[in-house]
Amino acid sequence: MKIEKQAQAGTMQSSDLMVFVEPANELKIEIESTVKKQFGHLISAKVDEVVAALGVTAGFIRVSDRGALDYAIEARVKTALQRASAA
Amino acid sequence: MADFQLRRTMLYVPGNMPSMLQNVPLFQCDAVIIDLEDAVNYAEKDAARNLVTSFLSTWKDRNKEVLVRINPLYTKWGHDDLKAILPVMPDAIRFPMCETAEMAQELDAELTKYEKANGIAEGHFKILPSIETVKSVINSYEIARASKRIYGLAFGAEDYTASMGIARTNSGEDLMHPRMQIVMAAKAAGVQAIDTVFSDVNDMDALRRETETIKRLGYTGKCLSNPRQIEIIHEVFAPKEEEVEYALKVVEAIKQANEMGTGVISLNGKMVDLPVVKRAIHTLNTAYAQGMVDAPVDEEILNGN
Numbered sequence: 001m002k003i004e005k006q007a008q009a010g011t012m013q014s015s016d017l018m019v020f021v022e023p024a025n026e027l028k029i030e031i032e033s034t035v036k037k038q039f040g041h042l043i044s045a046k047v048d049e050v051v052a053a054l055g056v057t058a059g060f061i062r063v064s065d066r067g068a069l070d071y072a073i074e075a076r077v078k079t080a081l082q083r084a085s086a087a
Numbered sequence: 088m089a090d091f092q093l094r095r096t097m098l099y100v101p102g103n104m105p106s107m108l109q110n111v112p113l114f115q116c117d118a119v120i121i122d123l124e125d126a127v128n129y130a131e132k133d134a135a136r137n138l139v140t141s142f143l144s145t146w147k148d149r150n151k152e153v154l155v156r157i158n159p160l161y162t163k164w165g166h167d168d169l170k171a172i173l174p175v176m177p178d179a180i181r182f183p184m185c186e187t188a189e190m191a192q193e194l195d196a197e198l199t200k201y202e203k204a205n206g207i208a209e210g211h212f213k214i215l216p217s218i219e220t221v222k223s224v225i226n227s228y229e230i231a232r233a234s235k236r237i238y239g240l241a242f243g244a245e246d247y248t249a250s251m252g253i254a255r256t257n258s259g260e261d262l263m264h265p266r267m268q269i270v271m272a273a274k275a276a277g278v279q280a281i282d283t284v285f286s287d288v289n290d291m292d293a294l295r296r297e298t299e300t301i302k303r304l305g306y307t308g309k310c311l312s313n314p315r316q317i318e319i320i321h322e323v324f325a326p327k328e329e330e331v332e333y334a335l336k337v338v339e340a341i342k343q344a345n346e347m348g349t350g351v352i353s354l355n356g357k358m359v360d361l362p363v364v365k366r367a368i369h370t371l372n373t374a375y376a377q378g379m380v381d382a383p384v385d386e387e388i389l390n391g392n
Contacts (some may be wrong), residue, residue, distance in 0.1 A: 009134050015106040072105040075141035079134040 003059035007083035010076040017065040018071060019080035024060040026053070033065035046070050050077040059084070092152065093376050094239065094281060094308035095324040096317050099156075101126035103135035108142045111151075112315050115321075116265075117376070118152035120181050123168050124159075125259045132164045136171045143175035154215060156181035160193055167317045173201050176211060181241070185216035186223040188337035195234035210236060215281070219243030220250040225384045239279035241310060242269050255286075257293045259300065267312035270305045282309040291319055294370060298323040307369075325377045334374070336369035338384055341367075345391045 003023045010018040017033075029051070031044050043065055050062065050073075061077070068076070096116040100107045102123045111119050115372040121143075127135040139155065155177045157168035180198070185191055193215060198212045218227050226245065231240050244262055248255045255261060266282070273280035282301040285294045298309055298320050309320050326334070336354055338390075341364045344352035350358045368384045375383040 011103075013104070013106060015109060016104075068105060069109055071141040071145045072109075072138060075138040076134070078141075079137045082133065082137075 001054045001056050001085045002077060003056060003081070003084045004086075005084055007080050007086075009079035009083060012064075012066060014066050015068055015072065017063055017068040017076050018078045020062040020064075021083075021084040022060050023082045024058055027056070027058050028060045030062045031065065032063065033067075035043050035067050037067070038073050041071075043073060046073045047077055051081070056076065056081055065066075091372060092238070094152070095173050095373070095376075096278060096320050097154070097241075097281060097308060097310045098314060099126065099284070101135075101314045102139045103127045103131050105138065105142075107139065109211060110143075110314075112146060112148075114151075114310070114317065115381065116314070116317050117258045117308070118150060118154060118178075119312065120154045120156050120176075122156045123164070123172075123281055124156045124183050132158070132168075136164075136168060140171050140175050143172075143177065145201050152178045154181045156183060156217075156242045159184045160190070160197075166197075169197055173212065174205075179215050179236075179238070180212060182214055183243070184218055184223075184246070185230055187226055188229040191216055191230055191233035191237065191323045195236055198236065212236065213238050215239050217241050217243045217246075217381060218265070218269050218384055219245070219246035222250075224268050226277055227269050227272035229258070231272050231278050234324075237276075237278055239281050239308075240273045240276075241281040242266060242283045244283035246338075247283075248354075257287055257290060257297075259297055262278045266301065266304060266306075274305060279308065280304075280306045282306045284312050285316065286312065288313040288315060291316075295319050295323060321377065323378070324373060326374050328379075330370050331379055334370040336378070337367035338371065338388065345388060361389070 003021055006022045008020045012017055029047055033040060033043055046064055094117050094387050096340060097118040097120055098114055099120045099122050100111055102121050113139050123135050132347050155172045157180055158164040182194055202209050202211055214234055218224055227240055231237060244255055247265055253261055270280040271322040285297050294316055302323055337359055340352045340354045340359050351358055371380055371384045372378045
């Protein structure tokens with residue numbers, strides 16, 4: 001999957017997250033979270049997993065997390081990437 | 088065979104709201120209807136579909152019936168909803184704006200096609216059509232009989248009043264006719280009748296009155312959009328103690344009749360036959376869900392076992 005344009009997904013409600021995606025020459029992922037100290041590494045691992053599963057190798061992905069669980073992280077990252085790659 | 092699944096409370100949960108979705112396992116309702124239709128705005132249909140799919144694929148120990156309300160199949164989202172949702176195995180599809188038997192059959196065919204292609208028992212996915220326009224009220228009996236997957240008819244008052252061009256009131260006179268017609272259609276077709284949402288979450292007295300009314304009409308459940316309403320609806324649907332005692336006697340009597348090899352038996356001078364036993368089983372299973380009796384009734388007693 002190739003990131004063609006800017007896109008975003010998610011909301012700023014608690015238990016949710018916002019994902020911002022834009023084209024870039026290499027892959028860069030930035031995570032902001034209200035629970036970064038405790039769970040930052042897990043959030044990061046989940047984002048990496050979804051990005052890899054969708055075959056994304058380049059793009060700037062910024063995550064602003066409000067305490068979301070894994071299933072929500074997976075869904076929001078996937079939605080943002082799908083929107084960014086859609087024609 | 089009658090369907091004894093309890094559906095006193097069918098709680099709507101917006102499909103694009105993680106804070107509500109992840110509490111689904113904790114709500115004490117009988118069923119949950121995860122919504123991809125009216126609770127999700129047009130621009131977020133794709134996001135809600137992904138979120139619901141992701142949530143259901145991780146929720147392993149499901150403790151209540153799970154329905155997903157898809158968008159109507161005539162919209163551009165309906166088929167994509169089905170394609171995303173069926174692999175995570177909901178129990179049923181809440182089918183909005185179902186106005187004719189043909190519309191229900193179209194969904195039935197889609198479900199059959201998916202089941203066949205994926206080695207799932209045919210008939211696994213059930214359908215709960217929404218009767219929510221004047222046309223669907225008029226066609227409700229044909230809709231109820233349109234597919235074996237249909238276990239009930241669910242009234243939707245908001246769209247109905249809109250299609251009638253009238254305002255909805257808390258007193259409910261505006262809904263008397265469709266409520267009567269839907270419950271009669273459901274009973275004639277041998278399926279459950281499920282009432283509409285009562286939307287004023289601050290008026291618990293009116294909610295109780297409305298639930299008492301629809302119970303008297305023959306409805307066996309109600310949809311709701313706020314978990315605070317669950318307790319009152321369960322209280323109204325709880326059988327009275329004397330009803331439970333009588334039902335226990337009926338079940339005892341029919342067990343004796345089965346032992347003697349006869350289908351009917353008299354209890355306190357009144358004949359106990361199949362319809363009486365069915366009603367008793369429904370009472371006892373409701374009582375069990377309410378914690379009033381220790382065990383549910385084995386429906387096998389209807390087969391003479």
